[in-house]
Amino acid sequence: MTTFAQAVLNGFAQGAIYALLALGYVMIYKATHVISFAQPALMVCGGLFTYHLTTQVGLPFWPGLAVAVLLGALLGMAVERLALRPMVGKPVFTLAIITIGVDIVLRIFANRYMGPDPRIVTFPNGSRRYEFLGLSISHQRVALMVVTLLTVIALVLFFRYAKAGLAMRATALNQETALAQGIRVGAIFALAWAIAGGLAAIAGTFVAAGSAGMEQNTWIIALKALPAIIIGGLDSLPGAVIGGLAVGIVESLTAVYQPSVAPFLGANFALVAPYALMFLVLLVRPYGLFGTKEVERV
Amino acid sequence: MLSVKNLEVVYNDVVLVLRGVSLNVARGQIVALLGANGAGKTTLLRALSGLLDIHDGEVTKGQVLLDEKPIERWNAPRIVAAGLGQVLEGRRVFGEFTVEENLRVGGHTRRGGLGESIEEIYELFPVLKERRKRTAGYLSGGEQQMLAMGRALVAQPDIVLLDEPSLGLAPRIVAQIKDIIVQINEQRGTTVLLVEQNAMMALSIAHHGYVMEHGKIVMDQPAEALLQDSDIRDFYLGRGELATSYRDLKHYKRRKRWLS
Numbered sequence: 001m002t003t004f005a006q007a008v009l010n011g012f013a014q015g016a017i018y019a020l021l022a023l024g025y026v027m028i029y030k031a032t033h034v035i036s037f038a039q040p041a042l043m044v045c046g047g048l049f050t051y052h053l054t055t056q057v058g059l060p061f062w063p064g065l066a067v068a069v070l071l072g073a074l075l076g077m078a079v080e081r082l083a084l085r086p087m088v089g090k091p092v093f094t095l096a097i098i099t100i101g102v103d104i105v106l107r108i109f110a111n112r113y114m115g116p117d118p119r120i121v122t123f124p125n126g127s128r129r130y131e132f133l134g135l136s137i138s139h140q141r142v143a144l145m146v147v148t149l150l151t152v153i154a155l156v157l158f159f160r161y162a163k164a165g166l167a168m169r170a171t172a173l174n175q176e177t178a179l180a181q182g183i184r185v186g187a188i189f190a191l192a193w194a195i196a197g198g199l200a201a202i203a204g205t206f207v208a209a210g211s212a213g214m215e216q217n218t219w220i221i222a223l224k225a226l227p228a229i230i231i232g233g234l235d236s237l238p239g240a241v242i243g244g245l246a247v248g249i250v251e252s253l254t255a256v257y258q259p260s261v262a263p264f265l266g267a268n269f270a271l272v273a274p275y276a277l278m279f280l281v282l283l284v285r286p287y288g289l290f291g292t293k294e295v296e297r298v
Numbered sequence: 299m300l301s302v303k304n305l306e307v308v309y310n311d312v313v314l315v316l317r318g319v320s321l322n323v324a325r326g327q328i329v330a331l332l333g334a335n336g337a338g339k340t341t342l343l344r345a346l347s348g349l350l351d352i353h354d355g356e357v358t359k360g361q362v363l364l365d366e367k368p369i370e371r372w373n374a375p376r377i378v379a380a381g382l383g384q385v386l387e388g389r390r391v392f393g394e395f396t397v398e399e400n401l402r403v404g405g406h407t408r409r410g411g412l413g414e415s416i417e418e419i420y421e422l423f424p425v426l427k428e429r430r431k432r433t434a435g436y437l438s439g440g441e442q443q444m445l446a447m448g449r450a451l452v453a454q455p456d457i458v459l460l461d462e463p464s465l466g467l468a469p470r471i472v473a474q475i476k477d478i479i480v481q482i483n484e485q486r487g488t489t490v491l492l493v494e495q496n497a498m499m500a501l502s503i504a505h506h507g508y509v510m511e512h513g514k515i516v517m518d519q520p521a522e523a524l525l526q527d528s529d530i531r532d533f534y535l536g537r538g539e540l541a542t543s544y545r546d547l548k549h550y551k552r553r554k555r556w557l558s
Binding site: 089163166167169170174176177178180181182183 | 395450453
Protein backbone atom coordinates (compact mmCIF):
# COMPACT_ATOMS: atom_id res chain seq x y z
CA MET A 1 0.00 0.00 0.00
CA THR A 2 2.80 2.40 0.86
CA THR A 3 4.52 1.58 -2.40
CA PHE A 4 1.31 2.36 -4.24
CA ALA A 5 0.72 5.63 -2.42
CA GLN A 6 4.32 6.66 -2.93
CA ALA A 7 4.07 5.91 -6.65
CA VAL A 8 0.88 7.97 -6.93
CA LEU A 9 2.51 10.82 -5.02
CA ASN A 10 5.56 10.80 -7.27
CA GLY A 11 3.31 10.60 -10.30
CA PHE A 12 1.32 13.54 -9.02
CA ALA A 13 4.43 15.67 -8.79
CA GLN A 14 5.65 14.67 -12.23
CA GLY A 15 2.11 15.14 -13.53
CA ALA A 16 2.16 18.73 -12.26
CA ILE A 17 4.96 19.46 -14.73
CA TYR A 18 2.99 17.87 -17.55
CA ALA A 19 -0.09 19.81 -16.48
CA LEU A 20 1.76 23.14 -16.65
CA LEU A 21 3.04 22.33 -20.12
CA ALA A 22 -0.33 20.98 -21.24
CA LEU A 23 -2.01 24.20 -20.12
CA GLY A 24 0.36 26.08 -22.42
CA TYR A 25 -0.50 23.88 -25.37
CA VAL A 26 -4.22 24.24 -24.74
CA MET A 27 -3.93 27.99 -24.26
CA ILE A 28 -2.34 28.40 -27.68
CA TYR A 29 -4.66 25.87 -29.29
CA LYS A 30 -7.76 27.61 -28.01
CA ALA A 31 -6.65 31.04 -29.14
CA THR A 32 -5.15 30.18 -32.52
CA HIS A 33 -6.20 26.57 -33.28
CA VAL A 34 -2.55 25.69 -33.70
CA ILE A 35 -0.79 22.93 -31.81
CA SER A 36 2.46 24.57 -30.83
CA PHE A 37 5.42 22.26 -31.06
CA ALA A 38 7.60 25.04 -29.68
CA GLN A 39 6.60 24.25 -26.09
CA PRO A 40 9.64 21.98 -25.46
CA ALA A 41 12.00 24.81 -26.41
CA LEU A 42 10.07 27.29 -24.29
CA MET A 43 10.36 24.88 -21.37
CA VAL A 44 14.12 24.41 -21.86
CA CYS A 45 14.69 28.14 -22.23
CA GLY A 46 12.57 28.88 -19.15
CA GLY A 47 14.59 26.45 -17.08
CA LEU A 48 17.83 27.94 -18.33
CA PHE A 49 16.63 31.46 -17.58
CA THR A 50 16.19 30.49 -13.94
CA TYR A 51 19.52 28.66 -14.00
CA HIS A 52 21.32 31.68 -15.37
CA LEU A 53 19.59 34.13 -13.04
CA THR A 54 20.29 32.06 -9.93
CA THR A 55 23.86 31.01 -10.71
CA GLN A 56 25.27 33.88 -12.79
CA VAL A 57 23.21 36.90 -11.75
CA GLY A 58 22.95 35.78 -8.15
CA LEU A 59 19.21 35.99 -7.59
CA PRO A 60 17.69 33.63 -4.99
CA PHE A 61 15.44 30.84 -6.31
CA TRP A 62 12.00 32.45 -6.04
CA PRO A 63 12.83 35.89 -7.47
CA GLY A 64 14.82 34.05 -10.13
CA LEU A 65 11.77 31.98 -11.00
CA ALA A 66 9.58 35.08 -11.16
CA VAL A 67 11.95 36.86 -13.54
CA ALA A 68 12.31 33.68 -15.61
CA VAL A 69 8.52 33.45 -15.96
CA LEU A 70 8.52 37.03 -17.19
CA LEU A 71 11.30 36.29 -19.66
CA GLY A 72 9.54 33.11 -20.77
CA ALA A 73 6.39 35.14 -21.42
CA LEU A 74 8.36 37.67 -23.45
CA LEU A 75 9.99 34.86 -25.41
CA GLY A 76 6.57 33.37 -26.15
CA MET A 77 5.30 36.74 -27.33
CA ALA A 78 8.37 37.23 -29.49
CA VAL A 79 7.84 33.84 -31.14
CA GLU A 80 4.21 34.70 -31.85
CA ARG A 81 5.03 38.16 -33.19
CA LEU A 82 7.99 37.20 -35.37
CA ALA A 83 7.18 33.70 -36.58
CA LEU A 84 3.41 33.29 -36.46
CA ARG A 85 1.70 36.66 -36.82
CA PRO A 86 2.85 37.13 -40.42
CA MET A 87 1.22 33.78 -41.19
CA VAL A 88 -2.22 34.52 -39.74
CA GLY A 89 -4.92 33.14 -42.01
CA LYS A 90 -2.67 30.45 -43.49
CA PRO A 91 -3.63 26.81 -42.89
CA VAL A 92 -3.04 25.75 -39.29
CA PHE A 93 -0.94 22.85 -40.52
CA THR A 94 1.59 25.33 -41.91
CA LEU A 95 1.62 27.17 -38.63
CA ALA A 96 2.20 23.96 -36.70
CA ILE A 97 5.20 23.15 -38.92
CA ILE A 98 6.54 26.65 -38.30
CA THR A 99 6.41 26.02 -34.56
CA ILE A 100 8.57 22.92 -35.08
CA GLY A 101 11.11 25.14 -36.81
CA VAL A 102 10.97 27.65 -33.98
CA ASP A 103 11.47 24.82 -31.52
CA ILE A 104 14.61 23.62 -33.29
CA VAL A 105 16.09 27.11 -33.57
CA LEU A 106 15.50 27.93 -29.90
CA ARG A 107 16.87 24.60 -28.75
CA ILE A 108 20.05 25.10 -30.77
CA PHE A 109 20.68 28.31 -28.84
CA ALA A 110 19.81 26.54 -25.60
CA ASN A 111 22.13 23.63 -26.38
CA ARG A 112 24.95 26.05 -27.15
CA TYR A 113 24.43 27.58 -23.75
CA MET A 114 24.20 24.26 -21.92
CA GLY A 115 27.03 22.35 -23.49
CA PRO A 116 27.37 18.71 -22.53
CA ASP A 117 26.84 19.07 -18.77
CA PRO A 118 23.47 19.00 -17.05
CA ARG A 119 22.48 22.36 -15.61
CA ILE A 120 20.93 22.04 -12.21
CA VAL A 121 18.95 24.79 -10.54
CA THR A 122 19.53 24.60 -6.82
CA PHE A 123 16.30 24.64 -4.88
CA PRO A 124 16.57 26.05 -1.34
CA ASN A 125 16.77 23.08 1.05
CA GLY A 126 16.48 20.88 -2.00
CA SER A 127 17.76 17.76 -0.28
CA ARG A 128 15.33 17.93 2.63
CA ARG A 129 12.27 15.74 2.49
CA TYR A 130 8.89 15.67 4.17
CA GLU A 131 8.14 12.30 5.75
CA PHE A 132 4.63 11.23 6.73
CA LEU A 133 2.77 7.92 6.94
CA GLY A 134 5.80 6.20 5.49
CA LEU A 135 5.73 8.41 2.42
CA SER A 136 8.54 10.71 1.48
CA ILE A 137 8.64 13.70 -0.84
CA SER A 138 11.25 16.40 -1.38
CA HIS A 139 10.60 20.05 -0.64
CA GLN A 140 11.20 20.82 -4.28
CA ARG A 141 8.35 18.55 -5.43
CA VAL A 142 5.98 19.94 -2.81
CA ALA A 143 6.83 23.45 -3.98
CA LEU A 144 6.15 22.34 -7.54
CA MET A 145 2.70 21.04 -6.64
CA VAL A 146 1.83 24.15 -4.65
CA VAL A 147 3.00 26.43 -7.44
CA THR A 148 1.01 24.43 -9.98
CA LEU A 149 -2.10 24.60 -7.82
CA LEU A 150 -1.74 28.35 -7.37
CA THR A 151 -1.15 28.81 -11.09
CA VAL A 152 -4.27 26.87 -11.97
CA ILE A 153 -6.34 28.89 -9.46
CA ALA A 154 -4.91 32.10 -10.87
CA LEU A 155 -5.81 31.01 -14.40
CA VAL A 156 -9.35 30.07 -13.40
CA LEU A 157 -9.86 33.48 -11.79
CA PHE A 158 -8.26 35.20 -14.77
CA PHE A 159 -10.58 33.53 -17.24
CA ARG A 160 -13.66 34.09 -15.13
CA TYR A 161 -13.21 37.65 -14.00
CA ALA A 162 -10.49 39.50 -15.90
CA LYS A 163 -11.46 41.51 -18.95
CA ALA A 164 -8.56 40.06 -20.93
CA GLY A 165 -9.47 36.54 -19.81
CA LEU A 166 -13.04 36.98 -20.98
CA ALA A 167 -11.78 38.42 -24.25
CA MET A 168 -9.53 35.37 -24.70
CA ARG A 169 -12.45 33.00 -24.19
CA ALA A 170 -14.60 35.04 -26.57
CA THR A 171 -11.88 34.92 -29.20
CA ALA A 172 -11.58 31.17 -28.76
CA LEU A 173 -15.31 30.78 -29.37
CA ASN A 174 -15.62 33.01 -32.42
CA GLN A 175 -13.01 35.33 -33.81
CA GLU A 176 -15.27 37.39 -36.03
CA THR A 177 -17.76 38.09 -33.27
CA ALA A 178 -14.89 38.91 -30.93
CA LEU A 179 -13.53 41.40 -33.47
CA ALA A 180 -16.96 42.96 -33.81
CA GLN A 181 -16.91 43.62 -30.05
CA GLY A 182 -13.66 45.54 -30.47
CA ILE A 183 -11.36 42.83 -29.15
CA ARG A 184 -7.90 43.04 -30.66
CA VAL A 185 -7.49 39.44 -31.69
CA GLY A 186 -3.79 39.83 -32.46
CA ALA A 187 -3.18 40.97 -28.91
CA ILE A 188 -5.08 37.93 -27.68
CA PHE A 189 -2.79 35.63 -29.67
CA ALA A 190 0.22 37.35 -28.14
CA LEU A 191 -1.28 37.00 -24.67
CA ALA A 192 -1.93 33.29 -25.20
CA TRP A 193 1.69 32.76 -26.21
CA ALA A 194 2.90 34.86 -23.29
CA ILE A 195 0.93 32.75 -20.81
CA ALA A 196 2.13 29.55 -22.47
CA GLY A 197 5.73 30.80 -22.30
CA GLY A 198 5.35 31.70 -18.63
CA LEU A 199 3.84 28.30 -17.78
CA ALA A 200 6.62 26.56 -19.71
CA ALA A 201 9.18 28.56 -17.75
CA ILE A 202 7.69 27.36 -14.44
CA ALA A 203 7.74 23.78 -15.70
CA GLY A 204 11.29 24.12 -17.03
CA THR A 205 12.53 25.59 -13.79
CA PHE A 206 11.20 22.69 -11.75
CA VAL A 207 12.55 20.20 -14.27
CA ALA A 208 15.96 21.83 -13.94
CA ALA A 209 15.61 21.81 -10.15
CA GLY A 210 14.97 18.05 -10.22
CA SER A 211 17.65 15.46 -9.66
CA ALA A 212 18.60 15.13 -13.34
CA GLY A 213 18.75 18.84 -14.07
CA MET A 214 18.39 20.30 -17.55
CA GLU A 215 20.26 18.49 -20.31
CA GLN A 216 20.30 18.62 -24.07
CA ASN A 217 17.70 15.85 -24.32
CA THR A 218 15.46 16.94 -21.45
CA TRP A 219 13.11 18.67 -23.90
CA ILE A 220 11.51 15.31 -24.65
CA ILE A 221 9.65 15.57 -21.33
CA ALA A 222 7.54 18.32 -22.86
CA LEU A 223 6.25 15.98 -25.51
CA LYS A 224 4.55 13.91 -22.78
CA ALA A 225 2.18 16.83 -22.44
CA LEU A 226 0.82 15.92 -25.88
CA PRO A 227 -0.88 12.69 -24.73
CA ALA A 228 -2.00 14.72 -21.71
CA ILE A 229 -3.86 17.30 -23.78
CA ILE A 230 -5.32 14.68 -26.07
CA ILE A 231 -6.58 12.71 -23.08
CA GLY A 232 -7.98 15.91 -21.60
CA GLY A 233 -9.57 16.98 -24.84
CA LEU A 234 -7.30 19.47 -26.64
CA ASP A 235 -9.44 22.54 -25.97
CA SER A 236 -10.21 22.11 -22.30
CA LEU A 237 -8.14 23.74 -19.56
CA PRO A 238 -9.40 21.46 -16.76
CA GLY A 239 -8.80 18.60 -19.21
CA ALA A 240 -5.18 19.68 -19.56
CA VAL A 241 -4.64 19.61 -15.81
CA ILE A 242 -6.36 16.27 -15.31
CA GLY A 243 -4.70 14.80 -18.40
CA GLY A 244 -1.30 15.96 -17.19
CA LEU A 245 -1.80 14.45 -13.75
CA ALA A 246 -3.16 11.23 -15.28
CA VAL A 247 -0.11 10.88 -17.48
CA GLY A 248 2.23 11.47 -14.54
CA ILE A 249 0.47 8.97 -12.31
CA VAL A 250 0.12 6.28 -14.98
CA GLU A 251 3.77 6.66 -15.85
CA SER A 252 4.84 6.37 -12.24
CA LEU A 253 2.58 3.39 -11.48
CA THR A 254 3.75 1.58 -14.59
CA ALA A 255 7.36 2.17 -13.63
CA VAL A 256 6.72 0.62 -10.22
CA TYR A 257 4.46 -2.31 -11.09
CA GLN A 258 4.97 -3.27 -14.73
CA PRO A 259 8.42 -4.96 -14.27
CA SER A 260 6.89 -7.43 -11.80
CA VAL A 261 3.30 -7.67 -13.08
CA ALA A 262 3.90 -7.71 -16.83
CA PRO A 263 7.60 -8.30 -17.46
CA PHE A 264 6.92 -9.42 -21.04
CA LEU A 265 6.30 -5.78 -21.97
CA GLY A 266 10.02 -5.19 -21.60
CA ALA A 267 12.10 -2.54 -19.92
CA ASN A 268 11.13 1.11 -19.84
CA PHE A 269 7.50 0.44 -20.68
CA ALA A 270 6.66 3.39 -18.43
CA LEU A 271 7.79 5.69 -21.22
CA VAL A 272 5.15 4.24 -23.51
CA ALA A 273 2.39 4.04 -20.91
CA PRO A 274 1.08 7.61 -21.44
CA TYR A 275 0.58 6.88 -25.11
CA ALA A 276 -1.15 3.60 -24.32
CA LEU A 277 -3.46 5.51 -21.98
CA MET A 278 -4.10 8.07 -24.70
CA PHE A 279 -4.97 5.27 -27.10
CA LEU A 280 -7.47 3.79 -24.67
CA VAL A 281 -9.12 7.13 -23.97
CA LEU A 282 -9.40 7.89 -27.66
CA LEU A 283 -11.06 4.52 -28.29
CA VAL A 284 -13.81 5.38 -25.83
CA ARG A 285 -14.02 9.15 -26.27
CA PRO A 286 -12.50 10.34 -29.55
CA TYR A 287 -12.76 13.98 -28.43
CA GLY A 288 -10.96 13.38 -25.13
CA LEU A 289 -12.38 13.44 -21.64
CA PHE A 290 -13.47 17.09 -21.58
CA GLY A 291 -13.08 18.15 -25.18
CA THR A 292 -15.68 19.84 -27.31
CA LYS A 293 -17.17 17.21 -29.56
CA GLU A 294 -17.00 19.14 -32.79
CA VAL A 295 -13.43 20.24 -32.28
CA GLU A 296 -11.41 19.15 -35.27
CA ARG A 297 -8.80 16.50 -34.58
CA VAL A 298 -5.17 16.87 -35.51
CA MET B 299 -22.34 60.98 -39.49
CA LEU B 300 -21.55 58.01 -41.68
CA SER B 301 -21.09 58.37 -45.37
CA VAL B 302 -19.97 55.90 -47.97
CA LYS B 303 -18.57 57.16 -51.22
CA ASN B 304 -18.28 55.09 -54.35
CA LEU B 305 -17.17 52.01 -52.45
CA GLU B 306 -15.82 48.98 -54.27
CA VAL B 307 -15.11 45.70 -52.50
CA VAL B 308 -13.37 42.67 -53.97
CA TYR B 309 -13.23 39.22 -52.41
CA ASN B 310 -10.27 36.90 -53.04
CA ASP B 311 -8.80 39.52 -55.39
CA VAL B 312 -11.30 38.58 -58.11
CA VAL B 313 -14.93 38.71 -57.03
CA LEU B 314 -16.26 42.26 -57.31
CA VAL B 315 -19.13 42.42 -54.85
CA LEU B 316 -19.71 46.12 -54.28
CA ARG B 317 -19.51 48.22 -57.41
CA GLY B 318 -19.46 51.81 -56.34
CA VAL B 319 -21.89 52.05 -53.44
CA SER B 320 -22.64 55.45 -52.01
CA LEU B 321 -24.91 56.18 -49.13
CA ASN B 322 -25.39 58.59 -46.27
CA VAL B 323 -26.55 58.05 -42.75
CA ALA B 324 -27.39 61.28 -40.94
CA ARG B 325 -26.92 61.55 -37.18
CA GLY B 326 -29.91 60.42 -35.16
CA GLN B 327 -31.66 58.71 -38.05
CA ILE B 328 -32.74 55.18 -38.72
CA VAL B 329 -31.71 54.23 -42.22
CA ALA B 330 -32.98 51.04 -43.82
CA LEU B 331 -30.95 49.11 -46.35
CA LEU B 332 -32.98 46.61 -48.35
CA GLY B 333 -32.03 44.12 -50.99
CA ALA B 334 -32.32 40.55 -52.10
CA ASN B 335 -29.96 37.80 -50.97
CA GLY B 336 -26.53 38.28 -52.49
CA ALA B 337 -27.05 41.96 -53.20
CA GLY B 338 -24.02 42.83 -51.06
CA LYS B 339 -25.69 44.19 -47.93
CA THR B 340 -23.64 42.16 -45.50
CA THR B 341 -20.46 42.92 -47.45
CA LEU B 342 -21.22 46.60 -47.15
CA LEU B 343 -21.62 46.26 -43.40
CA ARG B 344 -18.34 44.33 -43.18
CA ALA B 345 -16.61 47.12 -45.06
CA LEU B 346 -18.05 49.64 -42.61
CA SER B 347 -17.04 47.72 -39.49
CA GLY B 348 -13.61 46.51 -40.62
CA LEU B 349 -14.49 42.84 -40.84
CA LEU B 350 -13.63 42.37 -44.52
CA ASP B 351 -10.11 41.22 -43.71
CA ILE B 352 -11.01 37.88 -42.21
CA HIS B 353 -13.26 37.11 -45.18
CA ASP B 354 -10.42 37.83 -47.58
CA GLY B 355 -12.18 40.92 -48.82
CA GLU B 356 -10.65 44.27 -49.60
CA VAL B 357 -11.79 47.82 -50.29
CA THR B 358 -10.32 48.62 -53.69
CA LYS B 359 -11.89 52.01 -54.25
CA GLY B 360 -13.92 54.64 -52.50
CA GLN B 361 -14.20 55.91 -48.98
CA VAL B 362 -16.05 55.33 -45.75
CA LEU B 363 -16.27 58.45 -43.62
CA LEU B 364 -17.23 58.24 -39.96
CA ASP B 365 -17.60 61.78 -38.64
CA GLU B 366 -15.53 62.97 -41.62
CA LYS B 367 -12.66 60.58 -40.81
CA PRO B 368 -11.83 57.98 -43.48
CA ILE B 369 -12.08 54.61 -41.74
CA GLU B 370 -12.06 52.15 -44.64
CA ARG B 371 -8.50 51.00 -43.81
CA TRP B 372 -9.02 50.80 -40.05
CA ASN B 373 -9.21 47.46 -38.26
CA ALA B 374 -12.36 46.40 -36.45
CA PRO B 375 -11.27 47.17 -32.87
CA ARG B 376 -10.32 50.70 -33.82
CA ILE B 377 -13.66 51.27 -35.53
CA VAL B 378 -15.56 49.91 -32.54
CA ALA B 379 -13.57 52.19 -30.26
CA ALA B 380 -14.47 55.11 -32.55
CA GLY B 381 -18.14 54.49 -31.78
CA LEU B 382 -19.44 52.21 -34.51
CA GLY B 383 -21.01 49.00 -33.26
CA GLN B 384 -22.29 46.07 -35.28
CA VAL B 385 -24.78 43.32 -34.54
CA LEU B 386 -23.78 40.50 -36.85
CA GLU B 387 -26.26 38.55 -38.92
CA GLY B 388 -27.53 35.44 -37.18
CA ARG B 389 -27.11 36.90 -33.66
CA ARG B 390 -23.83 35.14 -32.94
CA VAL B 391 -24.01 35.31 -29.16
CA PHE B 392 -21.22 33.52 -27.30
CA GLY B 393 -23.22 30.38 -26.64
CA GLU B 394 -21.07 29.00 -23.84
CA PHE B 395 -21.04 32.29 -21.94
CA THR B 396 -23.68 33.50 -19.54
CA VAL B 397 -25.83 36.46 -20.58
CA GLU B 398 -23.87 38.74 -18.30
CA GLU B 399 -20.51 37.56 -19.67
CA ASN B 400 -21.75 38.27 -23.18
CA LEU B 401 -22.60 41.80 -22.15
CA ARG B 402 -19.23 42.23 -20.46
CA VAL B 403 -17.47 41.20 -23.65
CA GLY B 404 -19.58 43.77 -25.49
CA GLY B 405 -18.14 46.41 -23.19
CA HIS B 406 -14.59 45.38 -24.00
CA THR B 407 -13.62 48.78 -25.38
CA ARG B 408 -15.03 50.68 -22.41
CA ARG B 409 -12.79 52.10 -19.76
CA GLY B 410 -14.77 51.92 -16.53
CA GLY B 411 -18.48 52.43 -16.07
CA LEU B 412 -19.15 48.94 -17.36
CA GLY B 413 -21.51 48.07 -14.51
CA GLU B 414 -23.81 51.04 -15.11
CA SER B 415 -23.70 50.47 -18.82
CA ILE B 416 -24.85 46.89 -18.34
CA GLU B 417 -27.61 48.06 -15.96
CA GLU B 418 -28.90 50.35 -18.73
CA ILE B 419 -29.05 47.38 -21.06
CA TYR B 420 -31.03 45.46 -18.45
CA GLU B 421 -33.51 48.34 -18.31
CA LEU B 422 -33.84 48.24 -22.06
CA PHE B 423 -34.20 44.44 -22.11
CA PRO B 424 -35.75 43.34 -18.79
CA VAL B 425 -35.82 39.73 -19.98
CA LEU B 426 -32.02 39.69 -20.11
CA LYS B 427 -31.89 40.72 -16.47
CA GLU B 428 -34.04 37.73 -15.52
CA ARG B 429 -31.71 35.46 -17.46
CA ARG B 430 -28.42 37.10 -16.51
CA LYS B 431 -26.84 33.93 -15.11
CA ARG B 432 -28.17 31.63 -17.82
CA THR B 433 -26.06 30.16 -20.59
CA ALA B 434 -26.66 32.31 -23.64
CA GLY B 435 -26.80 29.37 -26.03
CA TYR B 436 -29.98 28.11 -24.36
CA LEU B 437 -31.93 31.35 -24.74
CA SER B 438 -34.72 31.53 -27.30
CA GLY B 439 -34.01 33.11 -30.68
CA GLY B 440 -35.68 36.37 -29.74
CA GLU B 441 -33.79 36.59 -26.46
CA GLN B 442 -30.53 35.87 -28.27
CA GLN B 443 -31.26 38.67 -30.71
CA MET B 444 -31.91 41.03 -27.80
CA LEU B 445 -28.68 39.85 -26.20
CA ALA B 446 -26.75 40.47 -29.42
CA MET B 447 -28.20 43.97 -29.64
CA GLY B 448 -27.60 44.61 -25.97
CA ARG B 449 -24.03 43.41 -26.32
CA ALA B 450 -23.36 45.94 -29.08
CA LEU B 451 -25.02 48.72 -27.08
CA VAL B 452 -22.96 48.18 -23.92
CA ALA B 453 -20.09 49.89 -25.75
CA GLN B 454 -22.42 52.91 -26.14
CA PRO B 455 -21.84 53.34 -29.86
CA ASP B 456 -22.89 56.50 -31.69
CA ILE B 457 -24.06 54.40 -34.59
CA VAL B 458 -25.05 50.76 -34.66
CA LEU B 459 -25.30 48.51 -37.70
CA LEU B 460 -28.03 45.88 -37.40
CA ASP B 461 -27.80 42.99 -39.82
CA GLU B 462 -31.20 41.34 -40.19
CA PRO B 463 -32.40 41.48 -36.59
CA SER B 464 -35.72 39.87 -37.63
CA LEU B 465 -34.03 36.78 -39.07
CA GLY B 466 -35.96 33.65 -38.15
CA LEU B 467 -38.13 35.26 -35.49
CA ALA B 468 -41.88 35.04 -34.91
CA PRO B 469 -43.91 38.09 -35.99
CA ARG B 470 -44.64 39.09 -32.41
CA ILE B 471 -40.94 39.03 -31.52
CA VAL B 472 -40.17 41.00 -34.67
CA ALA B 473 -42.63 43.67 -33.54
CA GLN B 474 -40.90 43.76 -30.18
CA ILE B 475 -37.45 44.11 -31.78
CA LYS B 476 -38.85 46.88 -33.95
CA ASP B 477 -40.06 48.80 -30.91
CA ILE B 478 -36.69 48.37 -29.26
CA ILE B 479 -34.88 49.77 -32.29
CA VAL B 480 -37.11 52.84 -32.20
CA GLN B 481 -36.53 53.13 -28.47
CA ILE B 482 -32.76 52.94 -28.84
CA ASN B 483 -32.88 55.56 -31.54
CA GLU B 484 -35.13 57.95 -29.65
CA GLN B 485 -33.95 57.52 -26.07
CA ARG B 486 -30.26 56.99 -26.53
CA GLY B 487 -29.93 59.00 -29.72
CA THR B 488 -28.16 56.10 -31.39
CA THR B 489 -28.04 56.30 -35.15
CA VAL B 490 -29.12 53.04 -36.76
CA LEU B 491 -28.29 51.45 -40.08
CA LEU B 492 -30.78 48.64 -40.43
CA VAL B 493 -30.27 45.89 -42.97
CA GLU B 494 -33.43 43.87 -43.48
CA GLN B 495 -35.25 41.37 -45.63
CA ASN B 496 -38.41 42.30 -43.80
CA ALA B 497 -38.92 45.49 -45.80
CA MET B 498 -42.26 46.34 -44.23
CA MET B 499 -40.80 46.31 -40.74
CA ALA B 500 -37.69 48.23 -41.75
CA LEU B 501 -39.46 50.93 -43.74
CA SER B 502 -42.13 51.45 -41.11
CA ILE B 503 -39.54 52.73 -38.64
CA ALA B 504 -36.85 54.15 -40.93
CA HIS B 505 -36.43 57.76 -41.89
CA HIS B 506 -34.64 56.94 -45.09
CA GLY B 507 -34.24 53.85 -47.22
CA TYR B 508 -31.80 52.46 -49.72
CA VAL B 509 -32.31 49.47 -52.00
CA MET B 510 -29.35 47.43 -53.19
CA GLU B 511 -29.18 45.16 -56.18
CA HIS B 512 -26.06 43.43 -57.46
CA GLY B 513 -23.63 45.52 -55.48
CA LYS B 514 -25.19 48.86 -56.33
CA ILE B 515 -27.65 51.21 -54.76
CA VAL B 516 -30.62 51.29 -57.10
CA MET B 517 -33.04 53.36 -55.04
CA ASP B 518 -32.48 56.10 -52.53
CA GLN B 519 -35.58 57.71 -51.07
CA PRO B 520 -37.27 58.69 -47.82
CA ALA B 521 -38.87 55.66 -46.23
CA GLU B 522 -42.48 56.83 -46.79
CA ALA B 523 -41.76 57.32 -50.46
CA LEU B 524 -40.30 53.83 -50.71
CA LEU B 525 -43.34 52.38 -48.96
CA GLN B 526 -45.50 53.93 -51.64
CA ASP B 527 -43.23 52.98 -54.50
CA SER B 528 -44.83 50.43 -56.77
CA ASP B 529 -41.55 48.62 -57.49
CA ILE B 530 -40.89 48.18 -53.81
CA ARG B 531 -44.45 47.08 -53.23
CA ASP B 532 -44.05 44.49 -55.94
CA PHE B 533 -40.69 43.09 -55.01
CA TYR B 534 -40.36 43.52 -51.29
CA LEU B 535 -43.71 44.05 -49.70
CA GLY B 536 -45.47 41.35 -51.66
CA ARG B 537 -48.82 43.05 -51.85
CA GLY B 538 -48.50 45.05 -55.03
CA GLU B 539 -50.33 44.46 -58.24
CA LEU B 540 -47.53 42.20 -59.45
CA ALA B 541 -48.25 40.73 -62.81
CA THR B 542 -47.87 37.00 -63.11
CA SER B 543 -45.69 37.25 -66.18
CA TYR B 544 -42.00 38.09 -66.05
CA ARG B 545 -42.48 40.34 -69.06
CA ASP B 546 -44.16 42.86 -66.82
CA LEU B 547 -41.34 43.11 -64.32
CA LYS B 548 -40.06 46.57 -63.74
CA HIS B 549 -37.19 47.95 -65.72
CA TYR B 550 -34.37 47.86 -63.18
CA LYS B 551 -35.08 44.27 -62.31
CA ARG B 552 -34.90 43.33 -65.98
CA ARG B 553 -31.73 45.29 -66.47
CA LYS B 554 -30.19 43.49 -63.58
CA ARG B 555 -30.86 40.17 -65.24
CA TRP B 556 -29.70 40.90 -68.74
CA LEU B 557 -27.42 43.88 -68.97
CA SER B 558 -25.27 44.45 -65.93
